[in-house]
Amino acid sequence: MFGIAIHGGAGVISRASMTPESEAAYRRDLESALDAGYAVLARGGSGLDAVTTAVRILEDSPLFNAGRGAVFNHEGINELDASIMDGKDLQAGAVAGVRHVRNPVLLARAVMEDSPHVMLTGTGAEEFALERGVELVPRSYFFTERRWNQLERARKGDRLSAADLGYYGTVGAVARDQQGNLAAATSTGGMTNKRWGRVGDSPVIGAGNYADNRSCAVSATGSGEYFIRSVLAHEIAALIRHRGLDAATAAREAVSQSLAGIGGDGGVIVIDHAGRIAMEFNTEGMFRGARDASGRREVSIY
Amino acid sequence: MFGIAIHGGAGVISRASMTPESEAAYRRDLESALDAGYAVLARGGSGLDAVTTAVRILEDSPLFNAGRGAVFNHEGINELDASIMDGKDLQAGAVAGVRHVRNPVLLARAVMEDSPHVMLTGTGAEEFALERGVELVPRSYFFTERRWNQLERARKGDRLSAADLGYYGTVGAVARDQQGNLAAATSTGGMTNKRWGRVGDSPVIGAGNYADNRSCAVSATGSGEYFIRSVLAHEIAALIRHRGLDAATAAREAVSQSLAGIGGDGGVIVIDHAGRIAMEFNTEGMFRGARDASGRREVSIY
Numbered sequence: 128m129f130g131i132a133i134h135g136g137a138g139v140i141s142r143a144s145m146t147p148e149s150e151a152a153y154r155r156d157l158e159s160a161l162d163a164g165y166a167v168l169a170r171g172g173s174g175l176d177a178v179t180t181a182v183r184i185l186e187d188s189p190l191f192n193a194g195r196g197a198v199f200n201h202e203g204i205n206e207l208d209a210s211i212m213d214g215k216d217l218q219a220g221a222v223a224g225v226r227h228v229r230n231p232v233l234l235a236r237a238v239m240e241d242s243p244h245v246m247l248t249g250t251g252a253e254e255f256a257l258e259r260g261v262e263l264v265p266r267s268y269f270f271t272e273r274r275w276n277q278l279e280r281a282r283k284g285d286r287l288s289a290a291d292l293g294y295y296g297t298v299g300a301v302a303r304d305q306q307g308n309l310a311a312a313t314s315t316g317g318m319t320n321k322r323w324g325r326v327g328d329s330p331v332i333g334a335g336n337y338a339d340n341r342s343c344a345v346s347a348t349g350s351g352e353y354f355i356r357s358v359l360a361h362e363i364a365a366l367i368r369h370r371g372l373d374a375a376t377a378a379r380e381a382v383s384q385s386l387a388g389i390g391g392d393g394g395v396i397v398i399d400h401a402g403r404i405a406m407e408f409n410t411e412g413m414f415r416g417a418r419d420a421s422g423r424r425e426v427s428i429y
Numbered sequence: 430m431f432g433i434a435i436h437g438g439a440g441v442i443s444r445a446s447m448t449p450e451s452e453a454a455y456r457r458d459l460e461s462a463l464d465a466g467y468a469v470l471a472r473g474g475s476g477l478d479a480v481t482t483a484v485r486i487l488e489d490s491p492l493f494n495a496g497r498g499a500v501f502n503h504e505g506i507n508e509l510d511a512s513i514m515d516g517k518d519l520q521a522g523a524v525a526g527v528r529h530v531r532n533p534v535l536l537a538r539a540v541m542e543d544s545p546h547v548m549l550t551g552t553g554a555e556e557f558a559l560e561r562g563v564e565l566v567p568r569s570y571f572f573t574e575r576r577w578n579q580l581e582r583a584r585k586g587d588r589l590s591a592a593d594l595g596y597y598g599t600v601g602a603v604a605r606d607q608q609g610n611l612a613a614a615t616s617t618g619g620m621t622n623k624r625w626g627r628v629g630d631s632p633v634i635g636a637g638n639y640a641d642n643r644s645c646a647v648s649a650t651g652s653g654e655y656f657i658r659s660v661l662a663h664e665i666a667a668l669i670r671h672r673g674l675d676a677a678t679a680a681r682e683a684v685s686q687s688l689a690g691i692g693g694d695g696g697v698i699v700i701d702h703a704g705r706i707a708m709e710f711n712t713e714g715m716f717r718g719a720r721d722a723s724g725r726r727e728v729s730i731y
Contacts, residue, residue, distance in 0.1 A: 217658045217691050244627045245654045248526055249551050251626025324553025325546045333635040333660035352547045356519045358635035361660040365667035389519050
């Protein structure tokens with residue numbers, strides 16, 4: 128069965144913190160990404176194209192902490208990370224710490240397809256973007272008042288909620304196409320007020336992103352350091368491949384034991400080799416959506 | 430049983446390419462690192478201190494592609510990556526793309542112990558080094574004539590051997606201490622003539638480095654992109670934890686199937702929860718050494 132799942136971040140998302148208008152806006156952009164990705168699959172396109180399409184739409188939305196709506200680092204600059212992986216041949220691409228790339232997921236894909244490398248960083252990655260014609264934008268493109276205010280409060284020493292930190296705002300997609308090929312993509316602006324060139328789990332293959340036709344595709348969001356330490360995306364794939372679990376059981380075990388066991392929180396979306404979708408999180412909510420060939424189509428927040 | 434294993438890179442290391450003098454020099458520095466790391470364990474020190482000590486010595490040697498002997502990137506600059514992990518609590522630290530840090534393994538350890546983050550990159554990581562008093566050195570410290578000549582040849586378009594590319598020159602150590610705690614550390618200068626801020630597997634937790642008391646500690650060396658795509662260090666840990674394999678069987682299966690299956694080559698050193706050491710590679714040779722409480726003490730190249 129073919130299908131796609133997406134997320135727009137997990138964290139403390141209580142009904143009280145959302146207005147009807149903001150909730151409608153989140154749902155609208157999630158549905159738009161979900162349906163565009165699904166349409167790629169429905170017309171026989173690749174899982175890789177489906178996740179690229181979905182993540183690009185979420186990056187272009189100002190609502191999520193990726194691309195356009197990325198949070199600011201300590202110096203008031205947006206530093207973006209992304210990765211993509213093809214479950215057919217385990218090809219992968221990732222970028223970290225880019226500052227002028229409109230759609231980091233497109234650059235990650237160019238790294239995968241047009242370079243001998245997997246992970247490019249910083250100004251070097253932007254040099255590669257220029258050589259490959261991946262669109263660069265001025266820093267002002269990433270300015271949103273909400274994110275700037277969050278930085279100002281963080282700089283003043285205000286205790287920000289996890290949501291305001293953007294800690295849980297990563298976006299991602301996983302898909303299984305009609306040929307049975309799996310793919311995963313993840314993109315983020317990282318943490319508000321981050322310093323020292325900090326890189327989280329999103330561009331780390333195996334931590335925030337993984338795809339392998341033999342097991343599953345995974346995209347993660349949450350307290351990135353804990354996802355790196357538990358190699359969470361690859362742990363879910365290992366549970367499926369070595370212990371024969373399905374997506375839901377593997378995701379539940381990995382989040383409740385490997386992640387929560389060391390104090391981490393967040394969520395994952397998973398689609399396994401049979402097309403079964405799991406969306407698992409140990410936070411109050413996760414912006415998420417799933418659509419597959421059985422007719423399932425849902426977007427949820429809490 | 431307590432013990433330590435180290436590596437100084439894997440690749441095309443034929444007897445013909447080594448003089449008696451160069452072989453003696455490699456053996457001397459490998460023995461020095463091995464014995465210093467073992468001495469830490471023998472006096473009851475931690476696995477973490479043992480791997481830090483051993484890797485620091487290999488970084489200070491001009492012979493290996495890490496620290497002092499790092500290869501040059503396309504711009505003629507040394508860019509260093511390293512990581513360290515504590516199997517007791519899955520704490521980890523990593524740095525990528527630093528240019529002035531004498532011992533990247535010490536900076537990775539400072540990231541683990543003195544920051545809330547796991548991975549710091551570029552100038553931000555060096556800012557952190559300054560704040561924490563980790564030693565910076567001028568770029569000239571990393572100049573070695575052999576590496577410069579390799580870059581000149583690469584720039585001229587000469588087809589370099591894997592050894593000359595430094596592709597296989599990473600160093601690393603794994604240890605199990607008398608309390609049964611595992612630790613792993615890995616450090617590298619990456620690839621000769623690398624571009625675009627390329628980062629290999631060494632600073633990627635789960636790819637080139639991993640430690641978990643429940644399974645094993647792993648340090649890898651080789652074609653980094655393939656280690657990232659197969660999440661090789663964590664795959665070995667998963668084979669031990671989910672399928673009950675020992676270090677040697679898990680290392681052999683991961684290298685011969687997960688790594689070689691996608692075209693990768695290189696090697697790994699592994700010490701498992703019972704203190705069993707494996708040193709597995711699918712290249713012609715690997716600079717390596719092992720010493721444990723049973724009296725075993727060996728240094729090998731081919």
